[in-house]
Amino acid sequence: xxxxxxxxxxxxxxxxxxxxxxxxxxxxxxxxxxxxxxxxxxxxxxxxxxxxxxxxxxxxxxxxxxxxxxxxxxxxxxxxxxxxxxxxxxxxxxxxxxxxxxxxxxxxxxxxxxxxxxxxxxxxxxxxxxxxxxxxxxxxxxxxxxxxxxxxxxxxxxxxxxxxxxxxxxxxxxxxxxxxxxxxxxxxxxxxxxxxxxxxxxxxxxxxxxxxxxxxxxxxxxxxxxxxxxxxxxxxxxxxxxxxxxxxxxxxxxxxxxxxxxxxxxxxxxxxxxxxxxxxxxxxxxxxxxxxxxxxxxxxxxxxxxxxxxxxxxxxxxxxxxxxxxxxxxxxxxxxxxxxxxxxxxxxxxxxxxxxxxxxxxxxxxxxxxxxxxxxxxxxxxxxxxxxxxxx
Ligand SMILES: *Cc1c(COP(=O)(O)O)cnc(C)c1O
Numbered sequence: 001x002x003x004x005x006x007x008x009x010x011x012x013x014x015x016x017x018x019x020x021x022x023x024x025x026x027x028x029x030x031x032x033x034x035x036x037x038x039x040x041x042x043x044x045x046x047x048x049x050x051x052x053x054x055x056x057x058x059x060x061x062x063x064x065x066x067x068x069x070x071x072x073x074x075x076x077x078x079x080x081x082x083x084x085x086x087x088x089x090x091x092x093x094x095x096x097x098x099x100x101x102x103x104x105x106x107x108x109x110x111x112x113x114x115x116x117x118x119x120x121x122x123x124x125x126x127x128x129x130x131x132x133x134x135x136x137x138x139x140x141x142x143x144x145x146x147x148x149x150x151x152x153x154x155x156x157x158x159x160x161x162x163x164x165x166x167x168x169x170x171x172x173x174x175x176x177x178x179x180x181x182x183x184x185x186x187x188x189x190x191x192x193x194x195x196x197x198x199x200x201x202x203x204x205x206x207x208x209x210x211x212x213x214x215x216x217x218x219x220x221x222x223x224x225x226x227x228x229x230x231x232x233x234x235x236x237x238x239x240x241x242x243x244x245x246x247x248x249x250x251x252x253x254x255x256x257x258x259x260x261x262x263x264x265x266x267x268x269x270x271x272x273x274x275x276x277x278x279x280x281x282x283x284x285x286x287x288x289x290x291x292x293x294x295x296x297x298x299x300x301x302x303x304x305x306x307x308x309x310x311x312x313x314x315x316x317x318x319x320x321x322x323x324x325x326x327x328x329x330x331x332x333x334x335x336x337x338x339x340x341x342x343x344x345x346x347x348x349x350x351x352x353x354x355x356x357x358x359x360x361x362x363x364x365x366x367x368x369x370x371x372x373x374x375x376x377x378x379x380x381x382x383x384x385x386x387x388x389x390x391x392x
Contacts, residue, residue: 003249003325005205006315010198010286013322015315018197019282023181027189028197030104035199038103039096039206051095052210055128056085062218062374067346074367077228078349078377079215081240086121088352088379089208089240094121094190096207098129101188108132108187112176114141114169115306116148117383118192123157125190133157136175138168145306148383166300169310173284193237194314197285201242201314208243215374216247223372230367232257233376234357235328236272236307238314240378249325257365258317259357261303262330272301273330274313275321283312289321304333304387305353307379329364331357337391339363340381352379353387 003012010016010032020028038044052058060080069076081089098109109131113119119135126133135152139161142149152159162171180189194201194208216226231248233241235258248254263271271277278289281296291299291311303309313321320326340356343349351359355378367373381388 001250003320003323004246006198006202010202012315012319015286015288015318015322016198016201017287018285019287020197020285021181024177027180027184031203032199034104035100035203038100039203044099044103048096048099052092056091056095057083058210059214059218060084062215062222064222065347068343071346072362072367073369075370075372076362077219077372077374079211079244079374080377081211082349082351082355082377082380086124087382088117088121089211089243090118090121090192091124092210092243093192093204093207093239094118094125097188097190097203098122098125098131101131101190102129104188106131106186106188108134108183109190110134110136110176110179110187111190111192112136112169112172113192114138114172114309115383116141116145116152117307117379119157119159120148120151120155122190122192123152123155126157127155134179135159136162136172136179138162138166138172140167141169141172170298193239194242194316195237195284195286195312201286201316204239205242205246205316208239209246211240211243211376212245212247215244219372219374227251227254228372228374229253230255230257230371230373231376232259232358232361232373234259234308234354234378235313235317236261236310236354237312238317240376242314242316244374244376245320245326249320256320256326257361258320258326258328259331259361260328261305261308261357262332263302263304265332266330270302271330272303272309272311274311275318275328276330278313286315288315288318289313304336305357305384307352307354308357329361331360335360335363340388349377350381351377352381353384354378
């Protein structure tokens, strides 16, 4: 079975597709027709790979965490996406999409952001490549995430408040879609995760797949074999996880583990664990698992980490879950906090709260001493210092 890419209509099994208003057909069709031949062209790859190396700072290290390994009596490698320019994996996708937009003749970039991390990555790519950048952000998130709003403004982006609904991420997505409908010729919408209508999940997965490509090369260099026994990553929409899993999903002997945000607990009503709580539905243009009421109202999610606070999950992951190709864990806020403090004290690395959910799997599952485990450290913890200090 091929788990890597969707069929020509954008389906991973029963999940995916493109459920969009008629007014977006032109934009989506243009992307569907062009994305593969552009991003696979030699000319595109040359520019993209050069920027990943010399601007982003790739390849990121694959680090054998000896102290953490000792604590859990197994062999743990950390894929250091936290060392990328702008502090997380999101720049891999933002740069790729802005380069693609330029080749499509676009002059204007829009994006949505929740915590502001994707907004900062997109504003960074636009500053570098000389495109106008407009970032939609919920009014409440603008207040909560002042440092990232300041970064985006300094990078030259306009930050526009979404004032409808709950004034958070899903309202920002709706505003961005409205903008795109009104500017189909000039504008590309840089979606920040492996969600949205086809081809976005596949497009974003391919840009993030550099993560597992490097893991294979680096493992081969360090231990003489390409495949670990386990790869583990946290899942919000699922982009760092898709990138970490991509080159391993068709390798039967590699076990795949995804960590979702349990919030205060699956039963608490304050959670973001979509594979445990979600049902089949359509959210932001694709069919997947969605946290919703019986009559299809989206349920407000909760997680201590803003990046995992999403009521859906990419169709790639919904499919891996349904087919039992990946094992899903729900990690609660307090468990993630504890793992973040543990990594900091054992290895001198302050992880993003999102990444700490992936680390917390070490407490949930027993691994053998000789097993090789690779955990994606999706980002750094600078942005979470306020939360860490409150819980110290
Ligand atoms: C945004 C973010 C995530 C969650 O997004 P995915 O698309 O699920 O990867 C995870 N980790 C960090 C550090 C982030 O900034």
